[in-house]
Amino acid sequence: MTDAVNLARKLSLFDEHWSPRGVASFNGHDVMVVKVQGEFTWHSHADTDDFFLVLKGEIEIRMRDRTVTLREGEMFVVPKGVEHCPFAREEAHLLLIEPAGTPNTGNPETAAVRQSV
Amino acid sequence: MTDAVNLARKLSLFDEHWSPRGVASFNGHDVMVVKVQGEFTWHSHADTDDFFLVLKGEIEIRMRDRTVTLREGEMFVVPKGVEHCPFAREEAHLLLIEPAGTPNTGNPETAAVRQSV
Numbered sequence A, B: 001m002t003d004a005v006n007l008a009r010k011l012s013l014f015d016e017h018w019s020p021r022g023v024a025s026f027n028g029h030d031v032m033v034v035k036v037q038g039e040f041t042w043h044s045h046a047d048t049d050d051f052f053l054v055l056k057g058e059i060e061i062r063m064r065d066r067t068v069t070l071r072e073g074e075m076f077v078v079p080k081g082v083e084h085c086p087f088a089r090e091e092a093h094l095l096l097i098e099p100a101g102t103p104n105t106g107n108p109e110t111a112a113v114r115q116s117v
Helices: A007-011 B007-011
Strands: A021-026 A029-039 A050-056 A058-063 A067-071 A074-078 A084-099 B021-026 B029-039 B050-056 B058-063 B067-071 B074-078 B084-099
Touching (some): A007 A084, A050 A067, B007 B021, B007 B084
Antiparallel strands (some): A021 A029, A029 A084, B021 B029, B029 B084, B050 B084, B058 B067
């Protein structure tokens, strides 16, 4: 990365839901933007926390014992090992940070291919 | 952290410049908000990249060979070891991510005390 990363512009370059696109690297992590709508799959990551920041819209992060609602400008970290299921009633745009190569479903066999944009 | 973190609300709780406040932990890193204005000190971090996301306003990240301007919704990662000097003509609000305990000046003797908010 040699210049500023404009997150809205990066998000304008694709339409697919639940398919994170890498925009930068940070200490061995991928910084990604993603468009989401509807319900994702229940999953957890045994080895990493999961960072969510809402850039546009609103999401719920459903966990087994509670649900956290995130609106634009709000963030949440799902601790490693905690099962969660993101949900968005309408399209929402997120910034995600995960260790490079982390499968977004928690399972390499069902994970979205990691792409950059 | 047990609930959503509203970054604007966290920023409303203090006025001091160049004094990052922790709002969450993520994989051994502190996620922080900070208000900045004017010129910081030239410094580098030998062991970590430096993550900047502008939440409000505009900053320059001055490096020895170039300057990157960041506006609201734009981010940049200063690679570890690269000397940089953040600058903001008017007050700007940032999200920062650094390994827990990283001195913000690159030097423990001159660093701001790490506080949470």
